Amino acid sequence: MIPFVVATSKTDPKPIIIVEESNFDEWLTAQSDLHKSWIDSRGFEAIGGKTLLLPGAAGDIEAVIYVKDGDWNVWSLADLPSTLPKGIYAVTAEFTEKEATDIAIGWSLGTYSFDRYKKNDKKYATLMLPKGADKDMVARTVKAVTLVRDLVNLPAGDLGPAALEAAASQVAGEFEAEQGNIVGEDLLTYHFPMVHAVGRAAADAPRLIDIIWGDKDAPKVTLVGKGVCFDSGGLDIKSAAGMLMMKKDMGGAATVLGLAHMIMDANLPVRLRVLIPAVENAISGNAFHPGDILTSRKGKTVEIGNTDAEGRLILADALAAADEEKPDLLIDVATLTGAARVAVGTEIAATFTDDDALFADIAKHSELEKDPVWRLPLWGEYRHLLDSKFADINNAGSGGYGGAITAGLFLKEFVEKAKSWVHFDIMAYNVRSRPGRPVGGEAFTIRALFALINERYGKS
């Protein structure tokens, strides 16, 4: 279900009058005495982002003033659908196509709520689609962000590996993509030993979800997402506080499904592949142990320093499989480390790549889309922190410092042939509410990445 509330039919909308903050006093002098005294009596402070309802002669709402400061962005009006009285509104200003599209996206996302388990009776205000907006792009973005948020918000009890596979099948089915899933013991047959090891203790079987779509000769874009439907930490068990939010540990998987949905919906001329190792990191008699040495798909042996560093294990096998076909662009997204959250906080995607040109493009689109990223280094001199006495590599960095970097370096060992690779370590969750972004699951990086892939490979 998409909360797509942008009206397009001819109605009688109430205007949202845009007034620049710096221009407010001048604007006010030109208003009617009724409105002047109303604004005065409200003690209205003309600060960017604020709104004020203007009364009509009959006591109804005649218009809304919106004070604008700075450039338009996707979140500029995202608070309005929930704060304005129910009704239909229209923005009167002139917009570029991007601005108009962003405003409609933000407005629509401002009506998002996760109401599967608790009814939400809130009524939202409706916006006429701003002139010049790309309606398909609005629908595409809102649908993808909604999908990601919903998947992250679903509790682990209702979204285990099998249910995540079903969600992926729904996305694949919508666009007639090919899907091959490798489940349970078959992971051993088809050489995904670390996906099997991490997920085998759970009642819901581990699996590798593999979706392929598009012209086989088109540029290969491959997305890999961490699909840990619940991360208990395994035998190196997490604390209660550390475990509480771990339903969101499939946030990377949700993100790449959302991005894949956008790419297929836009029919971008790429050969898309989505790989999602989907597991629950559970505790049982057959759980993998600290000290175990696993042989990965790539053949490298991995000593388990900590079973809670499970994401990099399942991603390593998925990345190795992705790498085998030498993709042009390989992107992985994962709720990989607490250390990334210490480094850049909860609202920025920590970004790792050795490809400077790729990062420059990511940074550009991140800025344009207000989809924040910050680059951290794949600092080779820290590789020794992953040394193991008896195996090729340890899955947990020693010493406890630079944990997001050592996690990135671990993944790097499994990517060799891809022309370009980037790794995102994300929160996948809003811990505070902001306009258009309620507390709960969040789609980090997808708007920036869609813009990048569209620019690089889209039809011009």
Ligand code: BES
């Ligand atoms: N899923 C967690 C990382 C995580 C924790 C992301 C909190 C966001 C918020 C991951 O599987 C994990 O537990 N990583 C460990 C690795 C350590 C044992 C080397 C971590 O970050 O502490």
Ligand code: ZN
């Ligand atoms: Zn973990």
Ligand code: ZN
């Ligand atoms: Zn995890």
